[in-house]
Amino acid sequence: MEGQTAAAPTELGTLKISTLLRKFAVPGIIAQTAASLYNMVDSIYIGHIPDVGPYAISGLAVTFPLMNISIALGTLVGVGAMTMISILLGQKNYGAANKVLSNVLSLNVIIGVVFTVVAIAFLDPILRFFGATDNTLPFARDYMLIILLGNTFTHLLHGFNGIIRSSGHPKTAMGLTLFTVISNAILDPVFIFVFGLGIKGAALATVFCQILALIYTFRFLADKKRFLHFPRPIFQLNWRIAKQSMAIGLGPFLMNLAACLVALFINQQLLRYGGDLAIGSYGIVNRFTMLFVMICMGFNQGLQPIAGYNYGARQYKRVKEIFVLTLKWELLITVLCFLFSELFPEVAVRLFTNDENLVQMASKGLRLMNAGFAIVGVGIVTSNFFQCLGMVKTSIFLSLSRQLIFLLPLIYTLPLLWQETGVWISFPISDVVSAIVSIILVARLFRKFDKLSDGEEPTLLGSSVK
Amino acid sequence: MEKHIIFNIGRQFGSGGKSIANRIGQVLGIPVYDGEILSEAARQSGISPEFFEKQDEKRRSWGIGSIFGANRYASGYSTGSGINDAELFRIQSETIREIASRGNAIFVGRASDYVLRDLDCCVDVFICAPVEARVERIRERLGIDSDEKAAALIEKRDKGRAEYYNFFTQGHWGKSSGYDICIDSSILGIEGTADLIIDFAKRSGKL
Numbered sequence: 001m002e003g004q005t006a007a008a009p010t011e012l013g014t015l016k017i018s019t020l021l022r023k024f025a026v027p028g029i030i031a032q033t034a035a036s037l038y039n040m041v042d043s044i045y046i047g048h049i050p051d052v053g054p055y056a057i058s059g060l061a062v063t064f065p066l067m068n069i070s071i072a073l074g075t076l077v078g079v080g081a082m083t084m085i086s087i088l089l090g091q092k093n094y095g096a097a098n099k100v101l102s103n104v105l106s107l108n109v110i111i112g113v114v115f116t117v118v119a120i121a122f123l124d125p126i127l128r129f130f131g132a133t134d135n136t137l138p139f140a141r142d143y144m145l146i147i148l149l150g151n152t153f154t155h156l157l158h159g160f161n162g163i164i165r166s167s168g169h170p171k172t173a174m175g176l177t178l179f180t181v182i183s184n185a186i187l188d189p190v191f192i193f194v195f196g197l198g199i200k201g202a203a204l205a206t207v208f209c210q211i212l213a214l215i216y217t218f219r220f221l222a223d224k225k226r227f228l229h230f231p232r233p234i235f236q237l238n239w240r241i242a243k244q245s246m247a248i249g250l251g252p253f254l255m256n257l258a259a260c261l262v263a264l265f266i267n268q269q270l271l272r273y274g275g276d277l278a279i280g281s282y283g284i285v286n287r288f289t290m291l292f293v294m295i296c297m298g299f300n301q302g303l304q305p306i307a308g309y310n311y312g313a314r315q316y317k318r319v320k321e322i323f324v325l326t327l328k329w330e331l332l333i334t335v336l337c338f339l340f341s342e343l344f345p346e347v348a349v350r351l352f353t354n355d356e357n358l359v360q361m362a363s364k365g366l367r368l369m370n371a372g373f374a375i376v377g378v379g380i381v382t383s384n385f386f387q388c389l390g391m392v393k394t395s396i397f398l399s400l401s402r403q404l405i406f407l408l409p410l411i412y413t414l415p416l417l418w419q420e421t422g423v424w425i426s427f428p429i430s431d432v433v434s435a436i437v438s439i440i441l442v443a444r445l446f447r448k449f450d451k452l453s454d455g456e457e458p459t460l461l462g463s464s465v466k
Numbered sequence: 467m468e469k470h471i472i473f474n475i476g477r478q479f480g481s482g483g484k485s486i487a488n489r490i491g492q493v494l495g496i497p498v499y500d501g502e503i504l505s506e507a508a509r510q511s512g513i514s515p516e517f518f519e520k521q522d523e524k525r526r527s528w529g530i531g532s533i534f535g536a537n538r539y540a541s542g543y544s545t546g547s548g549i550n551d552a553e554l555f556r557i558q559s560e561t562i563r564e565i566a567s568r569g570n571a572i573f574v575g576r577a578s579d580y581v582l583r584d585l586d587c588c589v590d591v592f593i594c595a596p597v598e599a600r601v602e603r604i605r606e607r608l609g610i611d612s613d614e615k616a617a618a619l620i621e622k623r624d625k626g627r628a629e630y631y632n633f634f635t636q637g638h639w640g641k642s643s644g645y646d647i648c649i650d651s652s653i654l655g656i657e658g659t660a661d662l663i664i665d666f667a668k669r670s671g672k673l
Contacts, residue, residue: 013512087552087634091559091581096636244633308550312513 012309017321021329025302027170031177032294032301036287038181042202043287045188047353049198052139054355056199058276059139061283062132065263066119066144070151072256073115077107078159079252080245085228086166094227097167100245101221101228102236104159107245109235112152119148131267135276143203150207157210160217167228172220176213183209255399262403266423269411274361274420281362284352285369292337296330296377300384307388314456316449323385323442330377341370365424372428375435376402382438386445394441402434470587471496471673473572473663474579476631476640477593479623480600480607480616482651482659486593487574489660494673499565500574507561513554521554523575524626555634575627579645580635589667592640592648593659599652646670 012020047057081104088097119126127140147154157180165173184205191201191208222230270278303326310318340348345363353359383398397405407430414422414429473490477483484500491498499506504522508515559581565571566582573582579590595603601616610616631639642648647666651659667673 083552087555088636090552090556091635092584093636099636240632241636309513312517314514 012306013313013315013318017306017318017325020306021299021302021322021325023302024305025299025326025329027174028301029295029298031174032298033291034174034177034181036291036294038177038184040287040291041181041185041188042206043283043352045192046143046199046202047284047351047355047358049192052198053353054277054280054358055135056139057283057353057358058280059132059136059141059199060143061279061286062127062130062136062140062267063144063147064283064286065130065260065267066126067147068256068260068263070115070148070154072253072260073111074108074155074158075256076246076249076253077104077111077155078162078249080248081159082162082166083248084241084245085163089167089228092227095231097228098231099236099238100241101163102231102234103238103241103245104163105156105230106235106237107242108155108159109152110237112155116148116151119151120145123148130264131271131279133271133276136279139199143199146200146203146207150203150210153207153211153214157214157217160214160221163228164217164220176216179216180209180213183212255396258400258404262407265408266411269415269423270420273415273423277358277361278365278420278423280353280358281365282369284349284358284362285366287352288348288366289337289341289370289373292333292373293376293380295333296380299326299329299333300381302326303381303384304388307385311389314452315454316452317454319389320446320449323381326385327378327381330381331375332377334377334380335374338370338374341366341373368421368424369427371425372431372435376431378435379431379438382442385442398434398438398441401437402430406430406433471570471667472566472578472582472585472588473667474582474588474590475572475574475593476579476591476645477575478595478600478640479620479627480604481593481595482603482656483593484574485656486651486660486663487572489656490663491572493660493664494570496570496572498572498574499562503558503561503565503573503576503578506565507554507558510561510564511557513557518554518558521551523630577631577635580631580637587672589647589663589670589672590645591663592642592645593651594640594648595650595652 043057043060046060047053049056081100084100085097088094088100123141123144124137127137127144132140157176161173161176164176187205187209188202191197191205192199193201195201197204220226221228266282267279270282274281303322306322307319310316310322345366346359349359349362349366353362379398379402383395385395386392386398387395407426410426410429411423414426416422418425473487473496475483475487477486487498487500490496501519501522504518505515507513508518558576562573562576562578562581566573566585579588582588597617597620600620601613604610604616604620605613608616608619610619628639631637637644647663649659649662653659654662664673
């Protein structure tokens with residue numbers, strides 16, 4: 001090892017930017033697309049249950065905020081543990097890494113079971129609060145009851161899958177994700193239509209596939225031949241590890257919670273001005289749009305190490321170059337989504353439902369809501385970019401701006417003038433405003449970059465590092 | 467390779483650990499690495515030293531700053547490259563191992579005892595001292611005008627070092643059983659303590 005250190009990830013500083021982006025973004029894009037397809041599939045099948053379709057899909061949409069809370073709790077445990085395990089594995093400290101693994105198991109079981117019990121105990125009032133009505137409540141309840149019963153398994157699967165990925169087996173992790181997506185797509189129609197279980201069937205298929213994947217992760221992580229495996233006793237709870245991992249997971253947790261809060265307000269406003277079908281429409285529009293947002297998130301994952309390293313290495317030209325390249329790609333994605341939404345809204349909507357009323361309403365919603373979507377790519381990439389450079393406050397502000405800071409006042413004021421349409425047009429206005437803010441912030445940053453030559457310390461960036 | 471010795475010196479803030487390390491280095495003719503670890507790590511990785519300094523022996527675990535800081539911290543965890551704290555620690559550890567492989571060295575702090583725990587030639591030392599002695603040393607060294615301020619600074623820095631060490635190693639900073647020898651530097655003074663450590667190393671057969 002004389003004279004050679006594994007420490008230098010210098011290829012990030014030397015390889016061609018486009019080659020790097022391809023290398024780092026493609027796995028992220030596949031994973032994110034798979035995750036959003038996973039969510040879409042349930043919606044698509046549920047929307048086609050004969051007779052009850054439109055209310056079923058509204059009932060499903062009502063459950064989104066509750067699902068968000070569940071995801072948030074999963075990240076609270078998972079993200080930090082993943083970080084800690086990869087630090088410990090990097091130092092070959094397998095004993096401690098295994099302790100963290102066991103802690104993930106125990107914490108997820110505790111948090112998962114408590115969440116399940118509390119949420120089931122108050123399920124009806126919670127769902128009504130999130131926008132369920134007498135029409136949609138039965139569907140929301142049927143679906144959510146099963147999802148909640150499987151909630152602990154879901155958390156464990158996501159937690160372990162992340163750990164498998166960050167412990168040097170990204171292909172296994174991706175295989176597991178693809179397995180759940182594909183098996184769910186196959187089993188959904190079997191459970192819904194063949195067994196005649198309706199919306200319950202969709203939930204059952206989801207949980208069933210996750211349990212299958214979870215069994216595989218257990219076998220994978222129980223294998224003593226691997227450095228990382230479950231210790232004995234398998235349930236260990238170490239308060240210090242729990243505290244450290246949750247401190248890391250707190251940021252992502254709060255961001256997910258904010259997403260839940262926003263979904264809640266949107267549902268309530270849609271219900272007030274447009275009724276059950278408006279919520280169902282939003283569910284469809286959201287699922288469709290999310291596919292494109294998630295692809296952008298995949299590009300973001302590729303941007304992170306490249307921008308981070310080159311900023312750290314003071315190669316400002318390369319930092320700018322990677323930003324511009326990622327921006328182009330993400331803009332292409334959001335422009336595609338915009339064009340599809342404006343030109344063929346019905347084609348997109350009919351994937352999710354046959355009901356004519358719902359098709360009309362959701363198509364209108366899709367057109368209005370995504371009217372400003374062409375430039376959303378700017379906001380998504382910029383917020384992530386600031387995060388890569390360690391300018392966390394700017395990053396948080398930007399990511400909250402589109403979904404919360406600009407959106408909330410609009411969805412509470414515009415409907416006073418234009419009712420349901422007012423709710424829908426809040427989205428493009430907020431998208432455009434936050435894109436403009438992003439452009440201003442990033443332009444200011446780049447003006448400062450232009451004054452710096454490569455290698456120079458960025459004292460004039462001020463807030464960047466401190 | 468000929469006989470080879472590494473001293474890993476952990477220390478409470480204000481206990482004189484750095485001075486003791488320098489004294490040992492002077493007597494034995496061994497290079498001492500303190501902040502030098504950081505600049506070396508920066509040089510090898512191509513990342514600006516500023517990032518290593520910012521992260522150096524500090525970890526904020528709770529509080530508003532850390533809630534948002536946590537995002538920065540976690541970013542890039544899955545790809546294993548970038549400028550997050552975990553990656554900086556990894557690079558720094560590689561640098562410590564690389565320096566240790568080159569020959570004799572004295573490391574001050576940066577969890578080097580943990581990073582080099584598989585090497586047999588290490589002498590792991592922890593230097594402590596009563597608060598009064600540390601307050602006096604800190605006031606003198608940094609020109610602080612009150613005992614309270616110095617004591618508050620000591621508490622803060624020790625907490626930072628403990629959190630840093632405990633987070634990255636999952637061990638226990640300053641716990642006697644984790645070291646070969648723990649000494650209160652206020653009893654024998656800088657030179658006396660250094661001599662004692664050298665004597666300890668000789669008797670242990672590592673020097």
